[in-house]
Amino acid sequence: xxxxxxxxxxxLLSASLIFSLAACGKGEEAKEINIMTWAxxxxxEIIEQFEEETGIKVNYKEVASNEDMQSLLEASxxxxxxxxxxxxxxxxxxxNENIQKLDKDKxxxxxxxxxxxxxxxxxxxxxxxxxxxxxxxxxxxxPEAVEELGANPITSYEDLWxxxxxxxxxxxxxxxxxxxxxxxxLGYEYNETDPEIVAQAKDKLFELxxxxxxxxxxxxxxxxxxxxAVAGFMYSNxxxxxxxxxxxxxxxxxxxxxxxxxxxxxxxxxxxxxDYAHEFLNFILEPEISAKISELTSFTNPNxxxxxxxxxxxxxxxxxxxxxxxxSNASLYIxxxxxxxxxxxxxxxxxxx
Amino acid sequence: MNKTSNRFRxxxxxxxxxxxxxxxxxxxxxxxxxxxxxxxxxxxxxxxxRDLFNDKxxxxxxxxxxxxxxxxxxxxxxxxxxxxxxxxxxxSKMENVIRGVMILPxxxxxxxxxxxxxxxFSTLNLPFGILTLVLSHSLFCMPYVYLMVLLxxxxxxxxxxxxxxxxxxxxxxxxxxxxxxxVTPSIITSSLLALAMSLxxxxxxxxxxxxxxxxxxxxxxxxxxxxxxxxxxxxxTLILVxxxxxxxxxxxxxxxxxx
Numbered sequence: 001x002x003x004x005x006x007x008x009x010x011x012l013l014s015a016s017l018i019f020s021l022a023a024c025g026k027g028e029e030a031k032e033i034n035i036m037t038w039a040x041x042x043x044x045e046i047i048e049q050f051e052e053e054t055g056i057k058v059n060y061k062e063v064a065s066n067e068d069m070q071s072l073l074e075a076s077x078x079x080x081x082x083x084x085x086x087x088x089x090x091x092x093x094x095x096n097e098n099i100q101k102l103d104k105d106k107x108x109x110x111x112x113x114x115x116x117x118x119x120x121x122x123x124x125x126x127x128x129x130x131x132x133x134x135x136x137x138x139x140x141x142x143p144e145a146v147e148e149l150g151a152n153p154i155t156s157y158e159d160l161w162x163x164x165x166x167x168x169x170x171x172x173x174x175x176x177x178x179x180x181x182x183x184x185x186l187g188y189e190y191n192e193t194d195p196e197i198v199a200q201a202k203d204k205l206f207e208l209x210x211x212x213x214x215x216x217x218x219x220x221x222x223x224x225x226x227x228x229a230v231a232g233f234m235y236s237n238x239x240x241x242x243x244x245x246x247x248x249x250x251x252x253x254x255x256x257x258x259x260x261x262x263x264x265x266x267x268x269x270x271x272x273x274x275d276y277a278h279e280f281l282n283f284i285l286e287p288e289i290s291a292k293i294s295e296l297t298s299f300t301n302p303n304x305x306x307x308x309x310x311x312x313x314x315x316x317x318x319x320x321x322x323x324x325x326x327x328s329n330a331s332l333y334i335x336x337x338x339x340x341x342x343x344x345x346x347x348x349x350x351x352x353x
Numbered sequence: 354m355n356k357t358s359n360r361f362r363x364x365x366x367x368x369x370x371x372x373x374x375x376x377x378x379x380x381x382x383x384x385x386x387x388x389x390x391x392x393x394x395x396x397x398x399x400x401x402x403r404d405l406f407n408d409k410x411x412x413x414x415x416x417x418x419x420x421x422x423x424x425x426x427x428x429x430x431x432x433x434x435x436x437x438x439x440x441x442x443x444x445s446k447m448e449n450v451i452r453g454v455m456i457l458p459x460x461x462x463x464x465x466x467x468x469x470x471x472x473x474f475s476t477l478n479l480p481f482g483i484l485t486l487v488l489s490h491s492l493f494c495m496p497y498v499y500l501m502v503l504l505x506x507x508x509x510x511x512x513x514x515x516x517x518x519x520x521x522x523x524x525x526x527x528x529x530x531x532x533x534x535x536v537t538p539s540i541i542t543s544s545l546l547a548l549a550m551s552l553x554x555x556x557x558x559x560x561x562x563x564x565x566x567x568x569x570x571x572x573x574x575x576x577x578x579x580x581x582x583x584x585x586x587x588x589x590t591l592i593l594v595x596x597x598x599x600x601x602x603x604x605x606x607x608x609x610x611x612x
Contacts, residue, residue: 034564038575038577038579039410039572039575039576039578039579040576040579041578041579044409044410059564059565061562061563061564061565062572062576063559063571063575064555064571064574064577068559071464071468071471071560072560075471075560076471076475076481079481079564080564218581219390219391221390222390226393237580241390245388245390297579
């Protein structure tokens with residue numbers, strides 16, 4: 001028994017020794033920054049160019065969702081400098097004090113940003129974040145095929161309810177998007193909570209069921225490519241892929257208005273490398289870098305000074321480069337939490353019909 | 354009666370395997386498709402395989418996943434087997450307590466486990482990376498080794514152990530010469546299971562990998578936002594081929610050792 005006790009004690013001592021040594025090894029001074037976002041969201045090329053030009057190593061942590069980033073910033077804010085999150089998450093992080101204000105003195109390129117994307121509800125004074133990638137969702141339509149079905153040309157969400165479009169539509173599979181679409185046709189906003197209005201929307205939604213061929217969030221453009229649908233409601237990068245494969249497909253920005261998503265940079269409340277982080281942010285805001293990012297990622301560019309550096313076909317493609325006019329009809333999803341449960345409920349009923 | 358039941362058995366098994374593997378075959382097939390979308394087949398190409406080998410991030414995360422998986426299966430094997438052997442030497446009340454504690458990591462939801470481990474390791478000031486990944490993966494892989502080895506241990510005829518004790522064997526000698534050789538197949542099987550579970554893990558790895566070590570499944574999931582190309586199909590095909598190769602090899606070795 002005594003011998004066993006000795007063994008156990010010595011094991012515990014050596015284990016604690018190893019732990020403390022491992023902890024010691026962490027405090028080295030390195031020229032690096034820690035960024036957290038989706039894979040390939042910031043192109044490899046751009047990261048490598050930054051590393052070459054400044055000698056600062058970029059640790060790119062890949063995550064799958066905004067909520068993952070929220071948990072990580074909440075539980076270990078001193079491990080990360082920057083994160084790129086979606087609009088609603090900036091609001092949550094700001095309210096929970098997980099992010100800190102940007103030091104504008106260190107960001108001379110900040111004025112390059114297009115004001116039409118700034119001053120949003122989640123950061124009205126633009127002190128905590130700035131837009132990095134914009135995307136929208138709208139309708140992708142095959143006008144010839146629509147005509148063949150005997151339907152009127154599609155210019156708005158309302159047109160999707162036409163009987164001739166029976167079993168010829170593909171839509172993104174998400175309750176909030178679909179409910180939002182319906183509410184817009186009734187003249188309301190995406191996050192309507194008034195029970196009467198929601199009931200109205202529910203009835204109208206159910207009328208659309210017969211027209212929908214497929215619910216698909218990942219590759220809806222495929223349904224238009226293989227002919228099983230003549231029109232679809234999808235995200236801008238998917239629509240771009242669709243049109244690239246078949247130039248007969250055209251984008252339609254619905255007259256009622258359409259959703260916009262802004263992914264932006266935020267700075268962790270306990271970021272360990274503030275100076276280098278700001279250097280990186282300023283680099284991203286440089287016109288030529290910004291233009292290259294848009295070219296590589298196919299996301300809409302929020303940088304006015306970058307416009308002249310965008311390749312011609314990008315500049316002229318309204319799906320990739322919508323004019324400020326078009327954007328004025330776009331809106332963000334606000335306060336989805338308040339309506340999510342209700343909409344999910346209605347949506348499940350809708351799908352089972 | 355025998356003939357029909359034989360034919361039914363063959364039919365059922367074949368149907369079962371076909372249904373199980375058709376989606377997998379789909380993945381393999383589309384890794385050779387020229388078009389990046391699964392809407393149509395536009396031609397045969399090895400481009401995606403070339404893309405795969407040129408993709409440094411995928412290769413790097415694959416290496417990290419393999420490293421973590423191997424270390425995890427070794428650590429789980431050691432800890433699981435030790436615990437199983439110990440629990441045969443304690444009272445049955447203690448054994449129940451041990452079993453309860455061992456199964457606990459499997460019952461806790463992964464996100465809860467991930468966040469609490471994150472806070473725990475942060476307090477201990479551990480560097481996040483391979484170390485934390487291996488520790489956390491072992492946490493949920495060890496129970497599997499424990500359960501499988503314990504099962505095998507319980508099947509051992511107690512008279513063998515008693516006669517060894519009669520002949521003067523110490524506890525350690527009993528373990529070394531009788532128990533360990535008999536549970537070795539279980540250890541190997543459960544270690545392979547631990548390997549697979551560690552390779553597969555997404556949730557815990559997201560929290561445990563820190564700013565630098567992204568594992569392969571986390572990388573693939575996080576690619577969903579920007580879009581997945583058939584590079585992933587190519588990767589899956591290669592992993593599939595590799596797995597079949599390893600399993601085939603181990604079956605061959607098994608056969609040889611039985612001879």
